[in-house]
Amino acid sequence: xxxxxxxxxxxxxxxxxxxxxxxxxxxxxxxxxxxxxxxxxxxxxxxxxxxxxxxxxxxxxxxxxxxxxxxxxxxxxxxxxxxxxxxxxxxxxxxxxxxxxxxxxxxxxxxxxxxxxxxxxxxxxxxxxxxxxxxxxxxxxxxxxxxxxxxxxxxxxxxxxxxxxxxxxxxxxxxxxxxxxxxxxxxxxxxxxxxxxxxxxxxxxxxxxxxxxxxxxxxxxxxxxxxxxx
Ligand SMILES: [Zn+2]
Numbered sequence: 001x002x003x004x005x006x007x008x009x010x011x012x013x014x015x016x017x018x019x020x021x022x023x024x025x026x027x028x029x030x031x032x033x034x035x036x037x038x039x040x041x042x043x044x045x046x047x048x049x050x051x052x053x054x055x056x057x058x059x060x061x062x063x064x065x066x067x068x069x070x071x072x073x074x075x076x077x078x079x080x081x082x083x084x085x086x087x088x089x090x091x092x093x094x095x096x097x098x099x100x101x102x103x104x105x106x107x108x109x110x111x112x113x114x115x116x117x118x119x120x121x122x123x124x125x126x127x128x129x130x131x132x133x134x135x136x137x138x139x140x141x142x143x144x145x146x147x148x149x150x151x152x153x154x155x156x157x158x159x160x161x162x163x164x165x166x167x168x169x170x171x172x173x174x175x176x177x178x179x180x181x182x183x184x185x186x187x188x189x190x191x192x193x194x195x196x197x198x199x200x201x202x203x204x205x206x207x208x209x210x211x212x213x214x215x216x217x218x219x220x221x222x223x224x225x226x227x228x229x230x
Pocket of ligand 1: 003004005006007008017018019020021022
């Protein structure tokens with residue numbers, strides 16, 4: 001017997017559909033108890049083979065890297081453009097595959113690792129191009145971005161409370177960061193400091209302060225919780 005509304009199979013004697021709660025009606029069959037048409041216990045879906053997937057993903061990153069490298073070597077006789085491709089693939093691998101080799105990847109460890117790898121990649125690009133922008137631009141920007149991101153992730157992970165303060169502080173830090181970015185650009189390229197960074201600074205500062213005000217003001221937080229299910 002099947003539910004008239006949703007079509008799920010019903011055990012004999014069922015008065016209501018277990019899925020959609022529609023009343024079961026069948027004039028010919030008197031109510032009686034019978035065998036259950038579906039199991040009480042639903043076994044969890046079979047766990048997918050983590051290491052197999054990771055090996056496949058590793059090859060998906062490795063094969064294009066090797067092919068690019070070999071083609072570059074054959075055409076240019078040296079490593080030229082393939083360095084960027086291999087570096088980019090390595091970065092993608094570090095970001096999206098490497099952490100999952102571990103059972104419980106800790107972002108507090110993997111974010112700095114990715115930051116260091118990204119910085120090295122920028123150093124490579126800078127050296128390969130003969131540009132002098134690594135020490136005064138790329139290094140401080142990637143370093144500070146990594147520090148801010150790691151701090152936020154670590155605080156959110158290890159502090160049970162006060163996330164609004166963390167996010168508020170992070171926005172204020174991003175505001176200060178935008179001014180530093182303009183400063184680094186001016187130092188590196190000798191351009192004039194025109195305070196374009198004041199716009200992102202003020203925007204980030206206002207968002208950060210708003211979050212902190214919400215965190216401090218309990219009634220406001222409660223009403224926002226109710227309204228937006230935060
Ligand atoms: Zn139903």
